[in-house]
Amino acid sequence: MNVEFVYNTDFRINNEAKITSWINSFCQKEGFTIDSLVFAFFNDEDLKSLNIKFLNHDYYTDVISFDESSKNLIKGNIAISVDRVKDNSNTFSSLFDDELKRVIIHGVLHFMGFNDKTDDEKSLIRKKEDSALEMFHVKQ
Numbered sequence: 840m841n842v843e844f845v846y847n848t849d850f851r852i853n854n855e856a857k858i859t860s861w862i863n864s865f866c867q868k869e870g871f872t873i874d875s876l877v878f879a880f881f882n883d884e885d886l887k888s889l890n891i892k893f894l895n896h897d898y899y900t901d902v903i904s905f906d907e908s909s910k911n912l913i914k915g916n917i918a919i920s921v922d923r924v925k926d927n928s929n930t931f932s933s934l935f936d937d938e939l940k941r942v943i944i945h946g947v948l949h950f951m952g953f954n955d956k957t958d959d960e961k962s963l964i965r966k967k968e969d970s971a972l973e974m975f976h977v978k979q
Contacts, residue, residue: 883922917946
């Protein structure tokens with residue numbers, strides 16, 4: 840299992856080992872194994888550029904997942920906008936750290952085959968995010 844954090848901004852996660860352990864535990868609970876995951880952190884403009892380049896989406900987003908998983912083996916890159924996470928935490932009156940964990944696990948859930956295009960899919964992925972967040976807080 841290899842989980843890596845790459846910083847393209849001043850932001851840093853101060854508990855990489857805890858986050859890694861939590862992601863791994865959640866994946867195992869869901870019946871998946873991590874091959875390799877890279878979380879790359881960007882500012883708004885840089886992530887928007889990636890969104891345009893790879894998805895032809897000309898707008899800001901909080902997370903983009905580049906999935907290379909196969910069957911129950913999780914592998915891929917997850918790009919996160921720290922600026923969007925900050926804005927989301929204000930919009931939803933949540934703690935920045937909780938919103939960051941939600942976005943992190945959201946990307947992982949895409950690798951497990953969960954989507955968020957329809958209302959039903961959004962509801963299901965949100966329930967999975969909530970379950971993962973509860974797991975993090977119980978573990979600590």
